[in-house]
Amino acid sequence: MTIKAPEQATQSIPRQEDLFINGENRPSASKETFDDFNPTTGELFAKVAKAGVEDAEAAIEAAQAATSKWQAIPAAGREKVLWQAAALLEQQMNEFVETLIDESGSTVAKAKGEVIKSVDFLRAAAGEPRRIEGDTTPSGKCSFSIRQPVGVVVAITPWNVPLGLSLKKVVLALATGNTVVLKPASATPVVGLMLGRLFHDAGLPEGVLNVIAGPGKSMGDLFASHPAVKTITFTGETVTGKYLAGIAASHLKRFALELGGKNPAIILKDADLDYAVQAVTFAAFHHQGQNCMSVDRVIVEEPLYDELLERLVKKASALKVGDPRLPETQLGPMINEGQLQSVHKLVTEAVDAGARLLCGGEPNPPFYPPTVVADVEPSMSLFQEETFGPVAPVIRAKDAEDALALANNSRYGLAAAIFTRDVEKGLAMARKIEAGMVHINDATIYTEPTTPFGGVKDSGFGREGLAGWSWHEMTEPKWITIQLGEKKYPF
Numbered sequence: 001m002t003i004k005a006p007e008q009a010t011q012s013i014p015r016q017e018d019l020f021i022n023g024e025n026r027p028s029a030s031k032e033t034f035d036d037f038n039p040t041t042g043e044l045f046a047k048v049a050k051a052g053v054e055d056a057e058a059a060i061e062a063a064q065a066a067t068s069k070w071q072a073i074p075a076a077g078r079e080k081v082l083w084q085a086a087a088l089l090e091q092q093m094n095e096f097v098e099t100l101i102d103e104s105g106s107t108v109a110k111a112k113g114e115v116i117k118s119v120d121f122l123r124a125a126a127g128e129p130r131r132i133e134g135d136t137t138p139s140g141k142c143s144f145s146i147r148q149p150v151g152v153v154v155a156i157t158p159w160n161v162p163l164g165l166s167l168k169k170v171v172l173a174l175a176t177g178n179t180v181v182l183k184p185a186s187a188t189p190v191v192g193l194m195l196g197r198l199f200h201d202a203g204l205p206e207g208v209l210n211v212i213a214g215p216g217k218s219m220g221d222l223f224a225s226h227p228a229v230k231t232i233t234f235t236g237e238t239v240t241g242k243y244l245a246g247i248a249a250s251h252l253k254r255f256a257l258e259l260g261g262k263n264p265a266i267i268l269k270d271a272d273l274d275y276a277v278q279a280v281t282f283a284a285f286h287h288q289g290q291n292c293m294s295v296d297r298v299i300v301e302e303p304l305y306d307e308l309l310e311r312l313v314k315k316a317s318a319l320k321v322g323d324p325r326l327p328e329t330q331l332g333p334m335i336n337e338g339q340l341q342s343v344h345k346l347v348t349e350a351v352d353a354g355a356r357l358l359c360g361g362e363p364n365p366p367f368y369p370p371t372v373v374a375d376v377e378p379s380m381s382l383f384q385e386e387t388f389g390p391v392a393p394v395i396r397a398k399d400a401e402d403a404l405a406l407a408n409n410s411r412y413g414l415a416a417a418i419f420t421r422d423v424e425k426g427l428a429m430a431r432k433i434e435a436g437m438v439h440i441n442d443a444t445i446y447t448e449p450t451t452p453f454g455g456v457k458d459s460g461f462g463r464e465g466l467a468g469w470s471w472h473e474m475t476e477p478k479w480i481t482i483q484l485g486e487k488k489y490p491f
């Protein structure tokens, strides 16, 4: 693959993107657009049609009208579309990588990895339509249950992994026979709109996938209350997810919420320290820490504490920050100034409260350097609030029990990592950690298509994954019986 050099990438005319409704591109009903900026250069990357309530209604209606068409296609037909989409995404890898770099500030490695994982997810999903199982019940009559698509699914996604997260939601819904309205984040609408075209070219019938970009706030209430919408699948901030879930619940809609995290990496005293430092460095600083699974608290058992700090600071300080188009760059820009400032605020507040800044901590907009803060305490907001930036807050634990208590001292519970040479001890701790996903001797950032992805506490509700993990939100079970012989009724 060839990635264009930075100077070649500069666009004199920004791209124009329309909404994608009922198989065609169209401007928004208001004809308004909004600006989508390149976070590295600050230049205008695209002018995008700004959807409002009228467009959201049109997208829902198109999805509703397409349900019978998509449901009439047998599993083999749905499999073919998903397989074709995987092939097209692989062919268009360069275009998606370029867009991820320019629109979301992804480094070349992050962008390539995101596209490769998305192709893998699509391939794994192609088998899902044939896997949707029901049950039989030994009741003396013919009694069985089937799973049917719910109908229209609304997928709302964030900006940090704009291809991977949008694609996952769209595919989980399509594979189970649903039609979709996708609302990508306003910082990364183009990647979402590209997905609409990709599936269209892969043979998806008109109206089965609709993509509308624009401010979520103006459309959220409609999505969560519209009678045609049966499931809301949301990834983003906890506060937004709770708000949407409140409305959706009052309309008895299904919802899945993938929300924030404050993920601990516990390093026990018998850990392979060098290996743990490598894993933590990757998971704390990958994509500038803008990942829901980022390590956001490094909890270290006393005997290794000082040595860990020394090795982590050495590694973090050596990371290359800068132009994400350069293949050697390991950390690109923050998505925007607001995100950079919120990260810096958490770091400075912790230092003011007595934590030690060991490296980084000086913003260089749009970049924030890899930052290590030691002696972080539960009373500090850097311990409690999601950083979503390239910061490793390090916390001292007296012993393994204290490490576990510190890990669970959080309103979040998404991912966790435990580093130990004693796998039995690691397994016992994994059972006690309040998190949806625990990895022993691996980084917190890890996904597979057929596993239950999701969190507990304020990190979410429901799980996302192939092989049945999303059926609760994406399918409606139906119980059917056939009476065999005549039944005797009491009157």
Ligand code: NAD
Residues within 6 Å of the ligand: 156, 157, 158, 159, 160, 161, 165, 183, 184, 185, 186, 214, 215, 216, 217, 218, 219, 220, 221, 235, 236, 237, 238, 240, 241, 243, 244, 257, 258, 259, 260, 261, 291, 292, 386, 388, 414, 455, 459, 460
């Ligand atoms: P956000 O909540 O601000 O926005 C997410 C999406 O919701 C966007 O498309 C936005 O336009 C839309 N939105 C905002 N208000 C809305 C409303 N009232 N109704 C409907 N839609 C609305 O989140 P963000 O800043 O884009 O993303 C960062 C957050 O996402 C972090 O907290 C991160 O941890 C979380 N995240 C979680 C996961 C996970 O799988 N658990 C993955 C990635 C990101």
